[in-house]
Amino acid sequence: MSELFAPTLKESPQEAEVVSHSYMIRAGMIRQLSSGIYTFLPLGMRVIEKISNIVREEMNLAGGQEILMPAMHPGELWKETGRWDIYGPELIRFKDRRERDFCLGPTHEEIITDLARREIKSYRQLPLMLFQIQTKFRDEIRPRFGIMRSREFIMKDLYSFDRDEADMEKSYQKMYQAYCKVFDRCGLEYLAVPADSGVIGGKISHEFIIVAPTGEERILICPECKTAFPEGREECEHCKTPLEETRGIEVGHIFQLGVKYSEPMRAYFVDQDGSEKPLVMGCYGIGIGRTMAAAIEANHDQQGIRWPWSIAPFEIEIIPINSKEEKIRATSKEIYSQLKDEGYELIIDDRDVRAGFKFSEADLIGVPVQIIVGEKLLKRNSLEVKIRTNGERIEVEKTSIGSALEKIKNNLVRT
């Protein structure tokens, strides 16, 4: 920790109006470069990586294959679908040295469809799901709440290609399930809400919303069957019960595109009967940084962040009360290497600062488990384990720290 670049702040910067933004800055996870443009510092980057990896794993399990598309797009492709004009000033445009139109990709339907029309020739190549985790650019009218709505942001986007509507719906279902698993694994409470599909187009779509009281999104839930509805409804059709309002943050959106892009871009394949048909597409996005922000909105207290285990920058933080005390230091190191060998991701606060300082900072950063090594308990050969997630503190014998953590971990990951 003495080497970790995590500049923390005691006070909240004046521009931060929401907790997630404030805590991310205070915990030294992000820094702003310009309106809606941020640098991720090591702690923030670790969270981004954690979330990305969960997303990546689930996309792979659902049959997706990872690719990486360019952020810089030739304007022609966008003119082909008409979105060069439709998208408006949100699309960041520029010209290259030969005066050719380019833009920075806010989404990748045009690019993936171009790839598909060149490479997918036969129904034998279908179904196909390709995805990437990459930086998107949107010149938002009003960037807001730090990383929550930024002009440059990290997004996972997956595109599915099928031979017909029925198969496309199967792909859609797969992704729907995969999204549920992603947010489950992130330790977040979420809702899948049917939604309007907006500029991206298509028919059926669902928004994935992280439940957080500070969220901007209003969702209506049936208290009986727990089904979520978009705004405007009053009663659940099945249960005939009045709906209750909750709030949340949209972090994912899945769409059935159909032939919206394949038709104008002439992305055709030859079907079994020899006839030429447009590819039937779906697209599926998750805002990685937004998920990070939403996780904080949903999990924090007065002291700071309370990361869910699976997306925390570290799993365990060891806090030696006095780094100069030889016995404390030695024990801390011992525990550190033992737990490291057992596969935990940990950090040790080996700085020569007062205990109170370490405590406050640990609470702010929000690592789920703190192991406090102090003189008093060490006399009894035990350690204090503080669970940030629920505030619980327990005394654990040094020799049984391994098994104790196993239990704690199982508990935290399950809930």
Added chain:
RNA sequence: CGGGGUGUAGCGCAGCCUGGUUAGCGCACCUGCCUUGGGAGCAGGGGGUCGGCCGUUCAAAUCGGCUCACCCCGACCA
């Protein structure tokens, strides 16, 4: 883009109304001492184009004009 607000040291702020020594305070930073279970204490120190430009004036952080940046409320979104 319309409406509102803020720019003074890395962060948080005072000073501005009523112009006038060397621009202050807290935190952070550096040195030393001290301290080590909840962001300690003492002593010393470094760091400033007062967002920028133009103007008024003997004199501008302070008054006027323009401008830029950032934040908040609205349409939009992952």
